[in-house]
Amino acid sequence: MLLIDNFLDRETAERLRKKILDTPFLAGGATATGRAAKVKNNLQMDRERGRKILDDVALRLMTHEQVELYAIPKRIAAMSVNRYDAGMEYGSHTDAPIMNDCRCDLSFTLFLEDHVNYEGGELVLEQEHGLLKVKPAIGSLFLYSTGLIHRVTPVASGSRLACIGWIQSRVRDEQQRTILRELNIAHRAYVERHGHDELVDMLLKNSANLMRMWCD
Ligand SMILES: O=C(O)CCC(=O)C(=O)O
Ligand SMILES: [Fe+2]
Known part of the structure; x- marks a missing residue:
């Protein structure tokens, strides 16, 4: 909530x-x-x-x-x-x-x-x-x-x-929504501290793939 x-x-x-x-x-x-x-x-x-x-x-x-x-x-x-x-x-x-x-x-x-x-x-x-x-x-x-x-x-x-x-x-399951939200927050915080690098690309690729797997 x-x-x-x-x-x-x-x-x-x-x-x-x-x-x-x-x-x-x-x-x-x-x-x-x-x-x-x-x-x-x-x-x-x-x-x-x-x-x-x-x-x-x-x-x-x-x-x-x-x-x-x-x-x-x-x-x-x-x-x-x-x-x-x-x-x-x-x-x-x-x-x-x-x-x-x-x-x-x-x-x-x-x-x-x-x-x-x-x-x-x-x-x-x-x-x-x-x-x-x-x-x-x-x-x-x-x-x-x-x-x-x-x-x-x-x-x-x-x-x-x-x-x-x-x-x-778009995502029925609450736990899955939490995972996507926290990955999103972690991504923003990381970019703020370190700028965009290849780890950010990896993180974005994986959260996008999770969203594709879970969304309807
Ligand atoms: O007014 C509220 O905060 C909830 C009302 C409610 O439970 C409903 O309309 O189903
Ligand atoms: Fe209600």
Whole structure:
């Protein structure tokens, strides 16, 4: 998982938040299926009316250097903006593995309300080594593996606003993505220290070959 705390600067995030709040919201349960539909109690921005807003976030996401390095994104499977007013929550669930014919490898939440303005509304992930609670400042982007059980705890006061979505990566396996990312980081650091030499060519050849082997 990865937290990018200044994915959007505060001013851009506030501007986006205002545009979103001027767009109609509908009951969120309609877009979930099975178990998720039973535990989902939130509001969702009308996707058709908010299409430009979603497209703007998608473009920023697909071209962000840290997201590219971490997620190796191929495409965004689906996106929406959700709002949790006081009393709303999203109980424990797992997200669908396929949306709009895309495999969902990574989920993301872009936080669009400042954490001091609402009580509760934490994103809680069940990991092998215990629970992880996430509630960062406005403009922060959190990326996590889609396979994890997670929930949004009840909002006690204020409103939680977030843009969420799912990414299909070019590389399905998390360990393989880590290897490619670290080779990329090592390559950049080496070139910075020593300049380009024949070892860099060897490193680039091998990371390119691994990418060819693993990508889809
Ligand atoms: O709002 C969030 O951070 C996550 C919401 C969620 O789990 C979902 O919509 O599937
Ligand atoms: Fe979810």
